[in-house]
Every structure is written in C-alpha cells, then in structure tokens.
Amino acid sequence: MPCPALPDGFDLTDPDLLQARVPHPEFAALRRAEPVRWIAQEPGTSGFDDAGYWAVTRHADVKHVSTHPELYSSYLNTAVIRFHPSIQRDQIEAQRLIMLNMDPPEHTRVRQIVQRGFTPRAVRSLEDALRTRARDIVASARRRAGPDGTFDFVTDVAVELPLQAIAELIGIAQEDRARVFDWSNKMVAYDDPEYAITEEIGAEAAMEIVGYAMNLAAERKRCPAKDIVSQLVAAEDEGNLSSDEFGFFVILLAVAGNETTRNAITHGMHAFLTHPDQWELYKERRPATTAEEIVRWATPVVSFQRTAVRDTELGGRKIAAGDRLGLFYSSANHDPEVFEDPDVFDITRDPNPHLGFGGGGPHFCLGKSLAVQEIDLIFQAVADAMPGLRLAGDPRRLRAAWLNGVKELKVAITG
Numbered sequence: 001m002p003c004p005a006l007p008d009g010f011d012l013t014d015p016d017l018l019q020a021r022v023p024h025p026e027f028a029a030l031r032r033a034e035p036v037r038w039i040a041q042e043p044g045t046s047g048f049d050d051a052g053y054w055a056v057t058r059h060a061d062v063k064h065v066s067t068h069p070e071l072y073s074s075y076l077n078t079a080v081i082r083f084h085p086s087i088q089r090d091q092i093e094a095q096r097l098i099m100l101n102m103d104p105p106e107h108t109r110v111r112q113i114v115q116r117g118f119t120p121r122a123v124r125s126l127e128d129a130l131r132t133r134a135r136d137i138v139a140s141a142r143r144r145a146g147p148d149g150t151f152d153f154v155t156d157v158a159v160e161l162p163l164q165a166i167a168e169l170i171g172i173a174q175e176d177r178a179r180v181f182d183w184s185n186k187m188v189a190y191d192d193p194e195y196a197i198t199e200e201i202g203a204e205a206a207m208e209i210v211g212y213a214m215n216l217a218a219e220r221k222r223c224p225a226k227d228i229v230s231q232l233v234a235a236e237d238e239g240n241l242s243s244d245e246f247g248f249f250v251i252l253l254a255v256a257g258n259e260t261t262r263n264a265i266t267h268g269m270h271a272f273l274t275h276p277d278q279w280e281l282y283k284e285r286r287p288a289t290t291a292e293e294i295v296r297w298a299t300p301v302v303s304f305q306r307t308a309v310r311d312t313e314l315g316g317r318k319i320a321a322g323d324r325l326g327l328f329y330s331s332a333n334h335d336p337e338v339f340e341d342p343d344v345f346d347i348t349r350d351p352n353p354h355l356g357f358g359g360g361g362p363h364f365c366l367g368k369s370l371a372v373q374e375i376d377l378i379f380q381a382v383a384d385a386m387p388g389l390r391l392a393g394d395p396r397r398l399r400a401a402w403l404n405g406v407k408e409l410k411v412a413i414t415g
Contacts, residue, residue, distance in 0.1 A: 006030065011039055012055055012328065013046065013082040013303065019399035022302060024343075027331035030057045036315030039326070046401070047083030047092060053305065053324040054317065059335035059355065061315050062327045065306055066359025072306035072325060074363060075103040081305040081326050082401035091203065097248040100256065100304075100363065107362055113241055114249055115366055117169060117228040123369045126168055130374065133164045134381040142385060142413060149413035150392045154266050154406060161378050162261040165370060166253050171216070171227050183209045184254035209254055210247035217246040253367075259403065260300040261371045264356075265378055266395070266406045267298030271345045272379075273391045273411070278347050283383045290347040291375040296354035297345050299330040302404050304358075329355045330404065388414040 006026055017023060030037055041052040056062055065072045078092055078101040095101050099110050116122075141156035159181065167177045186205035217233040221243070224230040232241050232249075241249065271294065272279040282290060303326045310321045319325065333354045334342040357365035365371070382389065392412040398405030 006034075006037070009040075011041060011045075012326065013039075013053075013401045015082075015399045015401045018302060018401065018404070019397050021397075022299075022330050022404055024330070024334060027057050027328065027334065030055065031331060031335060035061060036317040036319075038317075044085055046081065047085060047087040048077060048324065049089075050322075050324065053081065053326045054314070054319060055326050055328060056314065057328050057331035058315065059332040059338045059353075062329065062332040062355055063359040065314065065325055065327055066355075066363065067361035069103050069107075069362055071309055071312050073103050073309050074101050074107075074304075074306060076307035076309070076322075077305065077324055079304040079306070079363070080402065081303050081324070097244070098252050099249060100252055104362055109239065110241070110245065110249075111362070111366065113232060113239055116231045118366050118370065120369065122169075122228065123373060126165065126370070127373060127377075129168055130161065130165055131377050131381075134161055134374075134377040135385070137161060137164075137378070138381040138385045145413055150410055151413075153269050153409040153411045154262070155408075157378065157382070158262045158265040158269070158409075161265070161374050162258045162371075165261075165374050166257050169370070170213075170229050170250065170253070171225075176212070180209065180212070180254065181258070184258050187251070187255060206251055209251050210244070213247040213250035214243040217241070217243040256365070257367050257371070259405070261374055263300040263403065263405050264295050264298045264371070265375060266409050267300070267404070268294035268375065268379065269382070269389075269411070270391070270395055270406070270409055271297050273389065275345045278345055282347055282379065283387055286380065286383070287347050289350045289352065290379065291372040292352045292354065292356075293345065293347045293349045294375055295356035295371070296333045296339075296349070296352055298404060299333050299354075299356050300404050301356075301402060302330045303328045303402050327359060329359070332359070386413050390414055 006029060010026065011017070012023060012026070035056070035058040037055045039052050039055050043049050043051065056065060075096055078095050080095070083092065099107060099114065102110060137157055137160040141151055144156060145151040163177055163181050166172070167180070172180055183205040187202050216229060220229045221234050224234040233243065233246050234240065272282065306325050306327065308319045308321050308323045308325065312319045333356060336342050338353060357368045389411050393410035395406045396408040398407050
C-alpha cells in the first residue's frame with residue numbers, strides 16, 4: 001500500500017532536505033509500509049535521464065542488493081545517487097575509473113591490489129603516529145580556543161586526523177596536505193551555495209588530486225621506497241596499479257576515507273554532548289564498541305545507488321533492467337528488525353551489525369579498520385584533554401544529496 005507519511009514529490013536525495021535533517025520519520029514509515037518505493041524525479045534532476053529511483057530502506061534489502069553485484073551494478077550509473085543537474089553523461093562515465101564505481105571482475109582485480117595497503121599490520125603500523133597526532137590536534141584546538149573557550153570542532157579537530165591518516169598512509173608531504181584537504185572539500189560541496197563551488201570547480205579539484213597522485217606514483221615507479229605507494233604501483237608480483245588507477249584510488253581515499261570519517265567524528269562528538277550519560281560512560285570505561293556505534297548513529301553516507309542489470313524482484317516490487325536503486329544506509333541502520341532500540345545512542349551496543357561501512361559484498365569499506373582506529377584515537381584524546389567539553393551552538397549541516405555532513409559544530413571547553 002502507498003506510504004501515507006510520504007507526500008507526492010518527496011525526494012529522499014533532495015539536498016535541501018538533507019541540509020535540514022536526516023529524514024528518519026519518513027524512513028521509519030517506509031520500512032513499515034513500503035520498504036521498496038518508487039521515488040519519481042524529473043529527468044535530469046540528479047544528472048540521470050530517467051524518471052527516478054527505487055528507495056530501499058530495510059536492512060535486509062540493502063544487504064541483499066549490496067551482496068549481489070551480478071544483479072545490481074555499481075558501474076552502469078556509478079554509486080553516486082545524485083549529481084548536480086548540470087553534469088554531462090561523459091562526466092558521469094569518467095567516474096567509472098574509481099573503484100567505488102566498478103563491478104567484478106575489474107573491481108576484484110583492483111581491490112586485490114589496493115588491499116595490500118590496508119592489511120591489519122599496515123593499519124597497526126600507523127597507530128603510534130596517529131595517537132601522537134590525535135593528542136597534538138586536540139592540544140592545538142585547546143590553545144586556539146577563544147577567550148570564552150569556544151572553537152569549531154569540525155575545522156579544529158574532526159578534519160585533521162582523517163587527513164593526516166591518509167597522508168601518512170600514502171606518503172603525502174606535510175606541506176601538501178592542506179591542498180589535498182581543500183581539493184577533497186571542493187569535490188563534494190557543489191550542492192552547498194555557501195561554498196560557491198560549481199560542478200566544474202569540483203571536477204577541476206578531482207583532476208588536481210588525480211594529477212598529484214599520478215606524479216607521486218610515477219616517482220615511486222622510478223624509485224621504489226618502503227611505503228604503501230610502492231607496494232601498489234611498483235610491485236613486481238601480483239600485478240600493480242597504473243599511475244592513473246592510483247590517481248583515482250586517491251580520489252576515493254579523499255572522499256571515502258576523509259570526508260566520511262571526519263563526519264563520523266563530528267556526529268560522534270555531537271551525540272556524546274547531547275547524551276551526557278554516554279559521555280560520562282565513555283570517559284570512565286572507554287568501551288571498545290564505541291566507534292562502531294558512532295558510525296551506526298552517524299551513518300556519514302546516507303545512500304549510494306546500484307542499477308539493475310536485468311529484470312528482478314525486491315521487497316515484492318518488480319525491478320526493471322536499468323532501474324536505479326537507492327540504498328539508504330541511514331534507514332537500514334535504524335531498522336528495529338535488526339537493532340533493539342535503534343533510536344538510542346548506546347556505545348556498549350553489541351552486536352552491532354550496522355551498514356555504515358557498506359552492506360557487505362565487494363564494496364564493503366576497505367578502510368574500516370583504519371576509520372575505527374581514527375575514531376577511537378581522537379575520542380580518547382578529547383576525553384583526556386577536554387573532559388568538560390560542552391555544546392556552544394547547533395551544528396550547521398552541509399547541503400548535500402548523499403552525505404550526512406556537518407560543516408560547523410561550535411563547542412566550548414569548561415574546567
């Protein structure tokens with residue numbers, strides 16, 4: 001039956017909607033009444049010349065689509081559910097060079113190479129350096145706070161460690177890190193008028209990252225070093241990435257590894273400060289389950305999409321070949337069929353089968369262990385150095401179609 005709580009014209013990817021809030025009430029209504037629902041769009045609204053997409057809102061269905069790439073493709077229309085209306089089809093197709101937008105077997109080949117950089121040993125090798133950086137970041141934020149102790153948690157804390165982690169991982173020079181951060185911001189901010197970023201500027205920023213990374217890859221091919229880049233581009237066995245493949249991999253890191261972890265950290269701080277019992281619990285016990293609950297609660301990527309390869313059925317709906325499906329992770333992560341009290345922020349939640357790192361299958365987040373490590377380290381540092389932190393204003397949200405982004409979170413140091 002039609003979902004009465006979702007009026008005609010309501011679009012779950014509307015950037016004005018996501019700037020205001022994540023539509024959890026509408027997700028809940030859809031899960032109950034119409035868990036796979038057609039969302040109509042005027043052709044061109046999201047950069048695609050079609051009539052809309054299927055909204056997939058239940059945990060089980062999101063997981064099913066994610067784990068069946070033979071039925072649901074990331075390649076055909078990419079994984080991005082909504083581009084700026086001005087984008088051209090050739091610009092969309094160019095993004096197929098990014099691993100996120102590949103299907104097996106090409107995805108399998110590239111992932112097998114890239115995962116060399118994300119082995120447990122590789123991630124553990126960064127821990128001491130990142131712990132020191134986390135403490136330095138928090139100490140620096142404390143020093144720069146205003147006379148009343150206020151500062152912006154996003155720019156002074158949350159943005160720093162994910163960028164430093166990626167830079168450490170692939171060897172970006174310290175003096176280049178601010179440029180890479182600026183480029184990654186421009187790539188995802190084209191829907192927010194405050195930044196005055198056009199689709200063209202975003203594309204130029206992406207090409208800047210690609211060019212920087214290709215030059216880095218070329219250097220390592222000429223003169224291999226004992227670092228991750230050399231393992232990916234200069235390895236003599238098991239294949240390697242071409243310079244352009246490495247360039248597009250760094251784009252993926254800049255968004256999937258930087259923007260998402262930054263927003264998880266920001267939402268996590270906001271959740272702690274609006275749930276003081278959980279903040280007290282964290283400071284006292286530091287549960288190992290904390291980072292996973294922060295990611296579930298935040299769900300930095302609201303949705304990605306897949307495209308049906310052939311006619312199929314999902315949730316009692318007939319899906320035609322070529323139809324796009326929006327996988328709404330924010331909804332799946334609040335599914336009461338999977339999570340007890342899903343609307344409660346509980347850092348001791350265990351088990352926690354959230355889909356904040358993807359729904360499983362070939363596109364499950366390669367950098368999960370690194371992201372969890374970063375979240376753990378930054379909150380340990382905040383709890384040690386700023387145990388009395390409090391909110392000093394409401395979060396200002398990013399206007400975006402598929403990111404749960406916060407661009408400012410004012411906090412104040414007390415005590």
